[in-house]
Amino acid sequence: MTIAVASGVLDAVIEERRVSRRQYAIIGMVVFAAALWSAWGTEFNVPKLMEGLPHIYALGERMLPPDFSILKDLAGPMIETLEMALLGTTIPIFFALPLAFLAAVNTAPNPLVSIIVRLFIGIFRTVPELIWAMVLVTAVGLGPFPGVLALVLHTIGGLGKFYYEAIESTDPGVMEAMQAAGASRFKVIWYGVMPNVLPVMMSSTLFYWEYNNRASTVLGLVGAGGIGLALTHALQDFRYPEVVTCLILIVLILVIIDRISAFLRGKII
Amino acid sequence: MNIEADQTTMVEVRNLTKAYGSSAPAIEDISLSFKKGEFIVLLGPSGVGKSTLLRCLNFLVRPTSGIVKINGQELGALSKKGLLQARHHIGMIFQEFNLVNRMSVLMNVMCGRLGTLGTWRALTYNFSPEDHEAAVRALVRAGLEDQELYLRRADTLSGGQKQRVAIARMLIQEPKVILADEPIASLDVMMRAQIMDLIKDIAQRDGLTVVMSLHQLDVAKNYADRIIALAQGQVTFDGPPNELTDAVIERVFNKPADEIDEEQTVEITEAPAE
Numbered sequence: 075m076t077i078a079v080a081s082g083v084l085d086a087v088i089e090e091r092r093v094s095r096r097q098y099a100i101i102g103m104v105v106f107a108a109a110l111w112s113a114w115g116t117e118f119n120v121p122k123l124m125e126g127l128p129h130i131y132a133l134g135e136r137m138l139p140p141d142f143s144i145l146k147d148l149a150g151p152m153i154e155t156l157e158m159a160l161l162g163t164t165i166p167i168f169f170a171l172p173l174a175f176l177a178a179v180n181t182a183p184n185p186l187v188s189i190i191v192r193l194f195i196g197i198f199r200t201v202p203e204l205i206w207a208m209v210l211v212t213a214v215g216l217g218p219f220p221g222v223l224a225l226v227l228h229t230i231g232g233l234g235k236f237y238y239e240a241i242e243s244t245d246p247g248v249m250e251a252m253q254a255a256g257a258s259r260f261k262v263i264w265y266g267v268m269p270n271v272l273p274v275m276m277s278s279t280l281f282y283w284e285y286n287n288r289a290s291t292v293l294g295l296v297g298a299g300g301i302g303l304a305l306t307h308a309l310q311d312f313r314y315p316e317v318v319t320c321l322i323l324i325v326l327i328l329v330i331i332d333r334i335s336a337f338l339r340g341k342i343i
Numbered sequence: 344m345n346i347e348a349d350q351t352t353m354v355e356v357r358n359l360t361k362a363y364g365s366s367a368p369a370i371e372d373i374s375l376s377f378k379k380g381e382f383i384v385l386l387g388p389s390g391v392g393k394s395t396l397l398r399c400l401n402f403l404v405r406p407t408s409g410i411v412k413i414n415g416q417e418l419g420a421l422s423k424k425g426l427l428q429a430r431h432h433i434g435m436i437f438q439e440f441n442l443v444n445r446m447s448v449l450m451n452v453m454c455g456r457l458g459t460l461g462t463w464r465a466l467t468y469n470f471s472p473e474d475h476e477a478a479v480r481a482l483v484r485a486g487l488e489d490q491e492l493y494l495r496r497a498d499t500l501s502g503g504q505k506q507r508v509a510i511a512r513m514l515i516q517e518p519k520v521i522l523a524d525e526p527i528a529s530l531d532v533m534m535r536a537q538i539m540d541l542i543k544d545i546a547q548r549d550g551l552t553v554v555m556s557l558h559q560l561d562v563a564k565n566y567a568d569r570i571i572a573l574a575q576g577q578v579t580f581d582g583p584p585n586e587l588t589d590a591v592i593e594r595v596f597n598k599p600a601d602e603i604d605e606e607q608t609v610e611i612t613e614a615p616a617e
Contacts, residue, residue: 248442251435255457258427264465
C-alpha cells in the first residue's frame, strides 16, 4: 500500500518534470524566433560588420593619440556634469519621499490617492531623461538648467518607485503598535516606518546618484550642458583626438563615482 | 477572584459586529462587559475572531456595528484626535512584540508616549528628559534592569527581552486597560510563565483590566479570572476557569479535552525559542 502511494508520487514528479521540460523548450523556441525576427527587422548583418572593421580601424588611427592639451578646458564642463547629477538626485528626494508615502498602499490616505500618485510616478519614470531634456531645452533654452530639470523629473519617478516599494515592505505589526499607542498618521510613519526603511532609501538614492552621473554625460547631446556638450562639439567638428580625451575622462570619473557609491552603500547596511 | 476587582465597568461592548467585505462576519453581535482589575482571557483556536474582537476594543479595527466603551468613553463617538487620546490609555502588546528593529531599546519604549508627544519633538526624535526617566522606570518594572541593554538596538535582544521592552512601552502609556494579543505564542516555555507572571503582577498592583487572547488552555486556566471562549465569531462560554468543563472545552476546540493538552505540549516543545 505504502509502495503504491510512493510510486504514485514518483509518477507525479516525473510527469511534472516532463511538463516543465516541455515548457522550457517552448519558451526557448519562442525567444529564438523573436530574436531572428528582430535581426531581420534591424538589418543585423555580420558580413556588413566585417566590411566595416577596416573603417573602425581607420577611425581608431585618426583618434590616437588622445589630445590631452584640452583637459583644462574640459574641467569646467566635467564639473558641471557632476553638479547636474548631484542636483538631479538631491532635489527629487524632497518630492519622491512625500509622494512615496501617498503611493504606498500601507500609508496612503486612501486607495484612489495611491493609484493616482503611482500613475504620476510611473509617467515621470517611464519618460527617459533624454526625452525630458529635449522637451525642456525647447521650453527653457540650452544649457545645464534644462538638464538638471530633466534629471529631476526622471529621478522623482525612479526614487518614488524605490521608496514606495521600501515602505510597502515594512512590518505592518510595528505600524499597528504605534497606532495602538495613540500615534497620529505622521508619527506612525516617522517612528514605525522611517527607521526601518531609511537604509534602503539611502541605498537606492546612492544608486540614482550613480545613474544620474552617467545620464548627465549624455544630456549634452541634446544641448543640455556638461561634458556631453563638449563631446558633441568635438564629434561634429571631427576632432577625434579630443573625443577620445573626453571619453577617457568620462569613464575615469564614472568609475571613481561607482566606487564611492559602492563604498557608501556598503557602509549603510 | 482578583481582590482588586471592583464593580466599576472598564470595558463595555454592545452588539459588536465586524465583517470584512461581504464574507461572514469575523465577530457577530457580541455583548460583554469587563470590570476594573479583571483578568479576561479570550480562548479558542485561531481564526475564531479573538484578534478581531481585541482590535475592536481600541478601534485598530473599526467595528461594522455596535458600541465599544472604554472607561465610560464611547470610542465610536470620538473625534480623530479624541480617539488617539483614548488609545494612549489603552496599552497593547503583541505576539511578535512589534518593536522597531533599528531603534534603541529606550527609544522603542518612549514610542509609548507618541500619543502625547508634541509635533516638533516628534519630528526631531527629541523625547523630553521626563520621557527618558519614565522609560527607564518602565524598563526596570518590566524586569530589564541591565542598563547596558537600553542603548542597544531592539533586534539584538532575545524574544523574552523583546516582550519585556514591549511591556515597558505599554507601561509608559499609564494604561487603564491592557490588550494582549497572544503575548506568549512566540516565546519558549520558561519565558511564557515569566511573562504571564509579569503581566498578572502589573495588572494586580495597578488594578488594570487585562483582555488577552490565548490558545493555550492550561495557561488560560492558571491566570484568568474569567474565560471567554469564541467560536464562529460568537461567545460560546463566559465564566470563571473552574466552570470550564471538559464538555465545554470539547465544544470550543472541537475535539476531546485530553487531546488538546497533548497538542499543547507538542506545540510548546516546537515553539520557536529565540
